[in-house]
Amino acid sequence: MTVDYIVIAAYFALILFVGIWVSNSVKDVNDFSTGSRGYSAAFIFATLSASFIGGGFTMGLAEKVFTIGVVYVVALWGFSVKEILVATLITPRLTPFKEAMSVGDIMGQLYGKKSKILTGVASGLVCAGIAGAQFAAFGHVLNVLTGIDSTYGIVVGTIIVVTYAALGGMKSVVANDVIHFCVLIVALPLVLIFGLNYAGGCDKIMHSVSIDHLSLFGSLSLVTVLGLFLNFFFGETLVPPYVQRLLIGKNFKETARGTFWSGMLSIPFFLLVGVIGLIALTINPQLDPNLALPYVITTVMPTGLKGLAIAGMMAVVMSSADSFLNAAAISISHDVMKPLAKKGAFSGDVELRWSRIVTVLVGGIGAIFAITTKSALDILLTAYNFWTPFILVPLVAGIFGVRACASAFWLGCLAGISATCFWLAFMGETTFNGALVGIVVNLIVFISVHLLEQKTAVAAERV
Numbered sequence: 001m002t003v004d005y006i007v008i009a010a011y012f013a014l015i016l017f018v019g020i021w022v023s024n025s026v027k028d029v030n031d032f033s034t035g036s037r038g039y040s041a042a043f044i045f046a047t048l049s050a051s052f053i054g055g056g057f058t059m060g061l062a063e064k065v066f067t068i069g070v071v072y073v074v075a076l077w078g079f080s081v082k083e084i085l086v087a088t089l090i091t092p093r094l095t096p097f098k099e100a101m102s103v104g105d106i107m108g109q110l111y112g113k114k115s116k117i118l119t120g121v122a123s124g125l126v127c128a129g130i131a132g133a134q135f136a137a138f139g140h141v142l143n144v145l146t147g148i149d150s151t152y153g154i155v156v157g158t159i160i161v162v163t164y165a166a167l168g169g170m171k172s173v174v175a176n177d178v179i180h181f182c183v184l185i186v187a188l189p190l191v192l193i194f195g196l197n198y199a200g201g202c203d204k205i206m207h208s209v210s211i212d213h214l215s216l217f218g219s220l221s222l223v224t225v226l227g228l229f230l231n232f233f234f235g236e237t238l239v240p241p242y243v244q245r246l247l248i249g250k251n252f253k254e255t256a257r258g259t260f261w262s263g264m265l266s267i268p269f270f271l272l273v274g275v276i277g278l279i280a281l282t283i284n285p286q287l288d289p290n291l292a293l294p295y296v297i298t299t300v301m302p303t304g305l306k307g308l309a310i311a312g313m314m315a316v317v318m319s320s321a322d323s324f325l326n327a328a329a330i331s332i333s334h335d336v337m338k339p340l341a342k343k344g345a346f347s348g349d350v351e352l353r354w355s356r357i358v359t360v361l362v363g364g365i366g367a368i369f370a371i372t373t374k375s376a377l378d379i380l381l382t383a384y385n386f387w388t389p390f391i392l393v394p395l396v397a398g399i400f401g402v403r404a405c406a407s408a409f410w411l412g413c414l415a416g417i418s419a420t421c422f423w424l425a426f427m428g429e430t431t432f433n434g435a436l437v438g439i440v441v442n443l444i445v446f447i448s449v450h451l452l453e454q455k456t457a458v459a460a461e462r463v
Helices: 002-023 029-037 041-052 056-067 071-093 103-111 113-146 150-199 202-208 222-235 240-246 252-283 289-300 305-340 349-372 376-384 388-399 406-426 434-462
Strands: none
Touching (some): 029 305, 041 240, 041 252, 056 252, 056 305, 071 240, 071 252, 150 202, 150 252, 202 252, 222 388, 305 349
């Protein structure tokens, strides 16, 4: 195991070195938030893929497949479909927002300063929640692989990620995401290969687990599966770090290509993780489901490669956490604090300094979130409630050229979050969670107000 510890320590040292080294080129908030918009499709593909391959979509997915079955792979393909549609339908329409640094900038351009501030607040909440999911995964991984208490693992993961994310912003995040991606894209397939061999092959797995675990719908109803699919389709649609990835390319053609292939990669990747969950079930049916993926690593991987696999798991967590921390920092400092500050008091070095401070603060909040919630995938579903009911409808409408008034935005947001809160309070967790209900209500109110506004304007012109 000593060799494995050396591999892991060397990986952490490399990540910190690269993050600090790249941070020396960060001169202003534009560098911190967009990396000066110079990335090709290959870089966008790598950083976007590394960002979505987080703790929820690895540890969380393996847990759910272990417990329920491959139906959860089908559910997560909702995310894959969403990424492909973003690449083909959304990205080509972003030219009017080419100078934006955040979702808040886009919303402010569409609906005014106050909408930018609200978007910044919502962004901060959802990013802290999703970063918390990654820190929770980090704690679980270190616990099962080294015996360290998960709380200490969460703290260690937070410190490492916050250090380079706070210093280098987007430049350090993208540089390290490329490294993370290269490691995890090698390590996880190796875990699958060794796991299949250890478990006795596909035939042994198919005869060892229940039919429900192998069925596309499992023991769940079609309505339930559809609800899960939609949860993952809408849940991370245009969340802050993914929007930032759409704004850092050399041009939107490069961005669309990188995003499309990232979405395509997610389809076999989710299946790979799901099979690892079934391997864990075959090897040890009594295992704590939360530890399915790391358990397979410790059980089937040989010395040396085990260290690489553990580094891959750390890459999975850090690559997603750093992206959401950076997005949170930009959202809060650029979209909330700057508009509220006195004119000229929050520019240049001041904004950059506060972006770094907020990165540290959000990292701390995310760690607290991680310590108080067990399932990484459940954290993701909870965090979605802080984003989609507010922002998704008016953001997509604006990108598609619908120029609604500010009142349509505000009334839609109010209706969406009210419906979400009502659903969660009185209906609890159901097939269609509160966020989906909020999206539908937001859409109805937004369109109604917009159409009424247009009708009133036409009537006024005739008079």
